[in-house]
Ligand SMILES: Cc1ncc(C[n+]2csc(CCOP(=O)(O)OP(=O)(O)O)c2C)c(N)n1
Ligand code: SF4
């Protein structure tokens with residue numbers, strides 16, 4: 001990346017600028033790919049850009065940074081995403 | 091415009107300082123998708139300045155300049171002039187501020203830039219409070235809402251920023267909401283294609299500020315529009331067009347939902363329901379919304 005030599009404070013873009021925000025999570029979104037109808041609502045509404053939109057418009061969740069807000073589960077009309085407590089014993 | 095037609099490109103990078111469920115990052119994602127990488131953003135003091143995250147890193151993959159609270163539009167004017175002198179007229183210059191930075195402290199700089207005809211887009215994400223400093227009232231806070239500086243509920247109505255903007259007769263102004271990404275995207279793309287000053291305000295329900303649980307941000311946005319507490323419209327050269335559900339409410343093709351459907355989910359209005367329902371103040375809110383819509387109908391139907 002191009003670095004600039006100027007007399008001011010400059011920050012450079014980085015994924016995880018505040019660290020691995022996935023550790024903030026209390027509830028974990030679990031995606032059921034069979035139920036998913038690829039409507040992409042979870043992708044467009046995720047405030048953290050951690051619903052990954054694949055080439056074929058299927059979706060995945062980036063657990064490294066997902067903050068567990070539950071918006072994806074809430075906007076999914078076919079209930080393909082459920083929120084489960086982190087560390088819950090199976 | 092369907093969701094699948096919105097660009098894949100992301101200039102908001104995951105792992106920022108934003109609260110879970112943040113409406114500002116939702117709006118930023120759509121904004122970056124609509125305006126593309128050839129954009130420069132000027133951000134005054136507000137949540138977004140924190141969401142950029144800590145030096146030496148930033149969560150925004152777009153050149154961003156931070157500036158004093160009152161100076162977003164003045165900063166954008168300078169950046170626009172600098173780019174123009176260098177012949178870089180294809181770069182979109184954006185001032186991005188909260189409602190405190192827009193309705194209150196930045197209004198002078200904003201009015202000045204609109205009056206001078208600065209070629210930029212001013213975007214206000216309106217979470218109806220000064221949230222970054224811990225939830226104080228702003229000129230955008232609605233009547234009855236609790237904040238740390240309106241403990242029994244705000245006693246004044248919110249300012250009609252849309253009308254103040256319209257008094258500047260700029261080429262383009264619009265109101266949108268995070269719950270309607272396609273509407274937001276369309277308006278941003280349109281603004282980008284117009285020369286001169288543009289103003290876009292985005293309704294941005296804030297979970298910690300409004301005291302609702304973080305998975306409800308989108309719902310709170312939808313209900314703001316369906317209850318008529320917020321209107322989706324655009325103004326092109328003084329011609330006002332209402333959009334989506336707001337158009338149907340304006341034309342009385344649907345009835346707006348009772349305001350209770352929206353406020354009862356927000357802890358900032360809890361004192362209107364507990365220990366006893368405050369019928370009088372709820373009716374005051376309802377009547378005020380009716381008044382606003384009657385005014386809209388008189389002017390724009
Ligand atoms: C002149 C000045 N006064 C006060 C502050 C402290 N301050 C920083 S951000 C902020 C609130 C910003 O509120 P708003 O513009 O609504 O954006 P939000 O935080 O809600 O995103 C305040 C009061 C400041 N930075 N500068
Ligand atoms: S919202 Fe639900 S159905 Fe739509 S893409 Fe996401 S998981 Fe699939």
Ligand code: SF4
Pocket residue numbers: 029045046047048049050051061062065066067068069070071072073111
């Ligand atoms: S839980 Fe929230 S942050 Fe995580 S993927 Fe869903 S919407 Fe995104």
Ligand code: SF4
Pocket residue numbers: 107108109110111112113114115137141217221222296297298299
């Ligand atoms: S206080 Fe509200 S607007 Fe600010 S970062 Fe948190 S959710 Fe976003």
